[in-house]
């Protein structure tokens with residue numbers, strides 16, 4: 001399989017960092033969709049189901065300390081980005097979310113990461129960063145500014161990596177629009193993939209918005225939302241094993257499968 005940036009030398013592990021939702025989840029931010037009521041009990045059950053899906057696939061789940069004062073803290077992908085042995089604590093373009101980096105430093109250090117930080121005036125959300133096989137794409141929209149891109153580029157300079165900015169308009173984060181299948185094919189729901197993003201021949205249009213979000217569980221398996229059954233079929237026809245989870249309550253807050261975890265591999 002093509003290398004996915006993010007290995008910690010000499011170790012062979014698959015850890016998924018997750019953060020338990022807090023009681024204020026329903027107050028989470030919405031930007032590109034209308035607000036609809038979130039069922040907290042259902043959200044909790046869906047989160048347990050999401051975590052269980054990782055366990056079933058052989059991943060070790062690590063819960064980071066809760067950040068219950070922050071309604072969006074369950075979306076743990078956003079306050080941290082990992083590459084190789086480096087963990088970058090971010091600085092969200094949404095000021096309400098900035099405190100979510102608290103408590104992550106110790107967890108990442110304990111797992112062998114060097115920790116760096118994005119600093120003012122830069123902003124960056126982990127959901128804006130897509131890495132695959134030596135390329136790191138960085139969305140440039142409401143949450144990540146040009147200074148965020150440049151600081152990340154500097155932090156990644158010691159790695160053999162291309163850092164590429166991608167302008168965004170229609171979506172919250174880059175990974176709300178596109179993610180990558182295990183073979184490197186970039187997938188996206190065309191109405192939300194802004195011009196002038198061009199992903200070349202390796203782009204696969206998918207028929208549903210939430211079908212554009214996959215978490216790579218293994219070399220031939222992906223985790224995706226139950227709300228994209230037609231896309232799941234497309235992936236199965238390509239020979240992928242598809243694990244689905246219902247995350248409807250998180251989708252009401254513009255969340256998706258990718259943003260509910262950070263995978264640490266090596």
Ligand SMILES: NC(=O)NCCC[C@H](N)C(=O)O
Nearest residue numbers: 028029075127253254255259
């Ligand atoms: N990486 C992601 O896609 N994160 C989703 C964050 C949703 C949250 N309601 C927010 O607006 O920040």
